[in-house]
Amino acid sequence: MESYTIEPIGRVESPLIDRGQAPRQGDEGAPEAWLVFEERVLEGLRDLREGDEVIVLTWLDRASRDVLSVHPRGDASRPRQGVFSTRSPDRPNPVGLHRVGVVAVEGARMRVRDLEALDGTPIVDVKPVLDRDTER
């Protein structure tokens, strides 16, 4: 099957520097972080404002891509689960999904709260949160 190329649009700047530090969920104590975008995508950001809730997609560049099942939360006493039923970073295409609140926008830099991504993580996309994501 044909493959496709992701060209990151920016990087995360965060105090989280390794996977041992990263919380399992954004609201379990993830810090604030900066999204530092490339100048070439500035026009795409122009309607984002402080107070917005957005979904940030990242490329989890330190993940293992040859993993199809994991012990939930890394706990070896729990039975393995297929990765598509988990949010493990280890999976064939390690795209991270992060719902965050925008705290500030300064040109091509955006400060967000509750981002569980590691420092240096490439940013793939940013999307608004829609009702269809949350209501069913």
Place this chain on the structure above:
Amino acid sequence: MESYTIEPIGRVESPLIDRGQAPRQGDEGAPEAWLVFEERVLEGLRDLREGDEVIVLTWLDRASRDVLSVHPRGDASRPRQGVFSTRSPDRPNPVGLHRVGVVAVEGARMRVRDLEALDGTPIVDVKPVLDRDTER
């Protein structure tokens, strides 16, 4: 900045064959569709069941990647908006995000409802819906 390669894990089989037909949101009348996975990722699917709500990530392979602003809903009378404040398929890295309900699982094929992706769209990933996606 370094680029990354997505190797699709499967494809969408849908009655939607062009963008003119596709509804803007999954719950505005999107049909049921099949997710047809590659046999190599079958182990990753083993805990998905009928009744699950999942997020399907796709690669919107018919999108334009050089677009940074769009008229909302394609309506030229509305002012342009930066793509990162919209769900337009046209954006630098056209990853689609679809919240769907699983209707049936048959080996490497999974039937889902309310999928707005076009026939043939490559599948990037499948993730469970978590509370943090919906509650804030």
